Amino acid sequence: MSLRFVSVAADVSRETPGILGGARLGSGPLEDAWTWPMQAIPAPLLASPAETVEEYWLAAGQLRSGETDSLRWQRNDEVLFGVITLNEADFSEAAKVEGKTALQLASQTAYTHIFELIDREGLPKLWRIWNYLADINQEVGEASGLERYRQFNIGRQDAFLASQRCATGNVPAACAIGLRSGPLSIAFLAGANAPVPVENPRQVSAYHYPATYGPRSPTFSRGALVYPAGQEILFISGTASIVGHQTVHPADPQRQCRETMENIAAVVREANRLCRSTPFAVPDMHYRVYVRRAQDLDAIRQSLLPLIGEVPVIYVEADICRADLLLEIEAMASHPLEEGS
Numbered sequence: 458m459s460l461r462f463v464s465v466a467a468d469v470s471r472e473t474p475g476i477l478g479g480a481r482l483g484s485g486p487l488e489d490a491w492t493w494p495m496q497a498i499p500a501p502l503l504a505s506p507a508e509t510v511e512e513y514w515l516a517a518g519q520l521r522s523g524e525t526d527s528l529r530w531q532r533n534d535e536v537l538f539g540v541i542t543l544n545e546a547d548f549s550e551a552a553k554v555e556g557k558t559a560l561q562l563a564s565q566t567a568y569t570h571i572f573e574l575i576d577r578e579g580l581p582k583l584w585r586i587w588n589y590l591a592d593i594n595q596e597v598g599e600a601s602g603l604e605r606y607r608q609f610n611i612g613r614q615d616a617f618l619a620s621q622r623c624a625t626g627n628v629p630a631a632c633a634i635g636l637r638s639g640p641l642s643i644a645f646l647a648g649a650n651a652p653v654p655v656e657n658p659r660q661v662s663a664y665h666y667p668a669t670y671g672p673r674s675p676t677f678s679r680g681a682l683v684y685p686a687g688q689e690i691l692f693i694s695g696t697a698s699i700v701g702h703q704t705v706h707p708a709d710p711q712r713q714c715r716e717t718m719e720n721i722a723a724v725v726r727e728a729n730r731l732c733r734s735t736p737f738a739v740p741d742m743h744y745r746v747y748v749r750r751a752q753d754l755d756a757i758r759q760s761l762l763p764l765i766g767e768v769p770v771i772y773v774e775a776d777i778c779r780a781d782l783l784l785e786i787e788a789m790a791s792h793p794l795e796e797g798s
């Protein structure tokens with residue numbers, strides 16, 4: 458297997474060779490001693506005995522790394538993982554001049570740096586993106602009175618279009634999550650080959666959301682199949698209790714959880730129509746569950762466990778990009794690919 462995901466780091470130590478990068482989730486003290494790109498997600502873990510959890514991507518072969526413009530990255534010959542971290546305050550002056558909010562300009566700048574890097578490195582196709590920003594549901598910012606998630610969406614889409622990339626159809630899998638504070642943090646996996654996008658027949662594609670959800674639609678697919686050598690990985694984007702384009706079951710965490718899992722099951726079915734390895738299955742994936750209110754944890758776990766069984770799940774207390782969404786779930790699985798398939 459050329460790209461391996463290790464969650465909860467059971468069989469990985471910092472001395473393990475081939476660490477491409479990863480994420481550190483949890484509320485414990487931050488350290489910055491990593492020698493690879495690592496996304497810090499400073500949100501409380503729920504249902505976890507540990508204060509922090511580290512996840513890693515392991516990659517085969519020779520690794521090469523670099524650091525430019527607040528972006529740290531590492532790659533082998535076919536896949537690049539990077540993390541860019543920007544402080545919005547550094548953009549307030551320039552944003553005023555351009556008539557944008559600082560978050561909009563920071564988001565556009567982050568994506569512009571990502572695209573410049575992956576184009577330069579010859580791995581220009583974004584596979585999966587993890588977006589984190591402070592106060593995602595707040596309406597702040599100089600001009601607009603626009604919710605911060607919507608400001609982020611403008612900056613993201615502008616960067617896609619400026620780099621000649623599609624903002625519909627062939628777009629990467631993603632999540633966009635709110636934290637209490639901290640910088641804009643974006644991690645990404647990119648490769649030479651375009652992902653196969655997967656949409657959800659139960660939902661309007663996010664890139665076609667109507668303007669009631671903001672002046673620019675979000676730029677992500679519901680899922681993506683990607684192909685490191687000898688492998689097929691399914692990424693399921695952050696998924697919530699949305700049917701069509703509307704939130705359903707506001708204020709009911711259990712029903713939101715079950716609806717979310719209906720959506721994930723639909724994305725898995727759709728992926729299985731397109732996949733080249735063996736079929737994927739809901740109880741056979743790694744899950745990350747974002748829970749808006751810690752008091753909903755038990756209700757959400759009780760709804761989830763019968764559907765997914767004993768697979769790895771990390772619960773994180775964080776905000777979701779619509780104020781009426783109480784949870785969001787993302788998932789990932791990897792299958793070996795037979796030669797020639």
Ligand code: 3EB
Pocket residue numbers: 588631632633663675676677694695696697699778
């Ligand atoms: C949704 O379905 C929920 O803006 O990148 C999920 C996954 C959501 C990714 C993003 C947003 C994003 O609209 C929110």
